Amino acid sequence: MASFKRVLPDIITFGENDIPGLIELSGSVGWDYNDREIATILSTGRVYGHKNEEDAIISSAAVIPYGKSLASIGMVIVREDYRGMGLGRQVVQRCLRTVPKAAVMLIATEEGKPLYESMGFRTADYVHKFICDNYVPQSSPNFEYVITPFAEQDLPRIVELDKTAVGEERRTLLIHRIQQALLCLVAKDSAGRTVGYGLSVPGPVNRIIGPIVAPNYAIACLLINHLAGAHEGKIRIDVPSGHEKLMAHLIRCGFKKVSQPPVMIIHSDQLPNRNGTLFAIAAQVFG
Secondary structure: OOOOOOOOOOOEEOOHHHHHHHHHHHHHOOOOOOHHHHHHHHHHOEEEEEEOOOOOEEEEEEEEEEOOOEEEEEEEEEOHHHOOOOHHHHHHHHHHHHOOOOEEEEEOOOOOHHHHHHOOOEEEEEEEEEEEOOOOOOOOOOOOOEEEEOOHHHHHHHHHHHHHHHOOOOHHHHHHHHHHOOEEEEEEOOOOOEEEEEEEEOOOOOEEEEEEEOOOHHHHHHHHHHHHOOOOOOEEEEEEOOOHHHHHHHHHOOEEEEEOOEEEEEOOOOOOOOOOOEEEOOOHHHO
16 A cells, blocks of 8 residues: 655744644643743744644744844744654744844754754753742842842843843844843942843743843842742743853752753854853743
8 A cells, every 4th residue: 555645734924823822832842831922932033833734733933033143043843743744844944044144043952953963053052951949049248239120211221231241132032021021120330320130031830030141140149039039939040151150059049950951053153252241041942
């Protein structure tokens, strides 16, 4: 008896009406996206994927451009019963065509890394994922800095600080992420100048702390303490490499390191120039 391969469906661009289906797809692989998180992704980038004949979403990948030189890919998911058909490769290729002149980064799962390597991605760094069930605040030195709630006039300075921390401007993402956040705090020096900022974003399972941008480790700890100190429940923070003092501090606060996924990049040999002030990323989908 002759055997027939299933024909690959066409790639489509998802919109707001597809949010419930994207939440269902992400839940099928144990990822805790909610409607506000996916709405932020849709507002800052594009999400591509496939649907089957029952109009159910069976694959996804998101691409978020930052300026002209950098982009991030995330939310790469293929439903289990449709794996092995090349859908993941197709949607990642579609994302790459959206940003043909940019260096593109992604944070890979163990299962996805071989696919990305076969497409030309190379490991450039690692991110360190920490989870906390019960946050234990630690005393902070008395600095001449104050932590205040975000105000609209702080946005230009936050965008500036974030650009030098990440290597490219992320104004659109920051606007939507601040709107999504439960808390956005800024650190100011004795002259009232904003020197750092941090966000706390609610999720269905974890409270996400990040991004955190600060001029030094101590102010990063101060921001984290203000963002996490009053929360009862699970907290997640993803820390880029090079911040061992912060990671040790997080462990003293009750965090446990649960994974160390690679940051992979294509169309460049390395991540963009950064000044070492990014102490926590926004989320893996945002790079």
